Amino acid sequence: MKLTVNGEAHEVAATTLAELLAAxxxxxxxxxxxxxxxxxxxxxxxxxxxxxxxxxxxxxxxQGG
Amino acid sequence: xxxxxxTTLASRLLLGTAQYPSPAILADAVKAxxxxxxxxxxxxxxxxxxxGEQFWSLIRSLGVRILPNTAGCHSVxxxxxxxxxxxxxxxxxxxxxxxxxxxxxxxxxxxGLVESARILxxxxxxxxxxxxxxLVVAERLLEAGCEILMPWCAPIGSALGPVNITALRSMRGxxxxxxxxxxxxxxxxxxxxxxxxxxxxxxxLNTAVSKAADPVGMARAFGKAVEAGREAFSSGMLxxxxxxxxxxxxxxxxxxx
Numbered sequence: 051m052k053l054t055v056n057g058e059a060h061e062v063a064a065t066t067l068a069e070l071l072a073a074x075x076x077x078x079x080x081x082x083x084x085x086x087x088x089x090x091x092x093x094x095x096x097x098x099x100x101x102x103x104x105x106x107x108x109x110x111x112x113q114g115g
Numbered sequence: 116x117x118x119x120x121x122t123t124l125a126s127r128l129l130l131g132t133a134q135y136p137s138p139a140i141l142a143d144a145v146k147a148x149x150x151x152x153x154x155x156x157x158x159x160x161x162x163x164x165x166x167g168e169q170f171w172s173l174i175r176s177l178g179v180r181i182l183p184n185t186a187g188c189h190s191v192x193x194x195x196x197x198x199x200x201x202x203x204x205x206x207x208x209x210x211x212x213x214x215x216x217x218x219x220x221x222x223x224x225x226x227g228l229v230e231s232a233r234i235l236x237x238x239x240x241x242x243x244x245x246x247x248x249x250l251v252v253a254e255r256l257l258e259a260g261c262e263i264l265m266p267w268c269a270p271i272g273s274a275l276g277p278v279n280i281t282a283l284r285s286m287r288g289x290x291x292x293x294x295x296x297x298x299x300x301x302x303x304x305x306x307x308x309x310x311x312x313x314x315x316x317x318x319x320l321n322t323a324v325s326k327a328a329d330p331v332g333m334a335r336a337f338g339k340a341v342e343a344g345r346e347a348f349s350s351g352m353l354x355x356x357x358x359x360x361x362x363x364x365x366x367x368x369x370x371x372x
Contacts, residue, residue, distance in 0.1 A: 055162075056159040074162045075163035076162060076163070078165070078168055080168050080171050081160060081167070081204070082157060082200035082203050083200075087192055087193075087196055089196055089200050089203065091203060107200075108160050109157040109160060109167075109200055109204075110158070110160035110164070110166065111155055111156075111167045111168075111170050111174070111204060111205070112156045112157060112158035112170060113134070113135075113156065114132060114154050114155045114156025114184045114186055115132070115154055115184070115186065115271070115322065
């Protein structure tokens with residue numbers, strides 16, 4: 051499946067958002083995820099089915115003004 | 116002490132966490148400023164990265180309240196989704212809502228701002244809108260559910276200080292019961308003192324401290340200026356006069372000629 055993760059193209063075997071995070075070595079409870087511009091809650095990642103062409107954003111706390 | 120949306124804060128200075136020379140200097144500046152609230156953001160994390168975790172653990176160790184922002188968002192959708200992601204990560208419904216309308220001036224897209232504010236207020240957020248000093252926009256934001264307003268006093272990062280005192284004074288006069296925080300454009304402690312003397316409830320700044328030669332010293336200076344400005348406002352300042360008035364009593368003056 052072809053996905054765009056944080057702006058970069060990826061081809062992955064993962065079918066759920068949780069599997070994708072594990073496959074790309076993302077871990078930690080400080081991450082926030084969105085698929086196709088909508089928030090996917092941490093609790094829903096395991097059941098969230100990805101589709102070809104999905105755009106995923108994985109964000110974490112950063113300095114801000 | 117300062118009551119903000121039901122939370123009692125020790126300081127009327129809100130401080131940004133970006134652009135400090137090092138995490139240690141950021142931590143020292145936060146302490147020196149006396150601030151009770153710091154702003155933070157969300158950015159893309161690298162695969163396997165822990166940058167976000169390190170920053171987050173530093174911020175939590177400071178024992179201050181967190182005000183996440185939607186900096187860099189240019190559309191309603193971006194701002195709303197970023198706010199929801201921030202609520203999940205930071206565990207607060209406070210959000211500094213930025214919807215940027217112009218790349219050069221970083222001035223808010225006030226139309227997108229009002230629309231985003233309405234969506235987020237209905238969803239239970241406490242929205243701190245980064246807005247202009249326009250009174251009609253301010254009215255719309257209050258109608259949308261905002262209980263606080265954060266007008267700029269000059270473009271973000273410009274250090275110009277209050278460029279339109281008349282507009283700020285007018286805003287304070289129009290919204291006597293609404294907490295007003297001057298956000299963006301402050302360059303010097305005297306700028307902060309000036310807007311606090313006008314009766315603004317607080318100030319939010321970042322670059323003026325983080326880009327100073329000594330951010331810790333500047334953080335302390337801003338903390339004092341904010342306190343001084345507030346106390347001056349509360350104490351009733353003398354109005355300017357066109358003629359001199361002797362301060363030393365003239366009665367009982369000696370006559371030598």
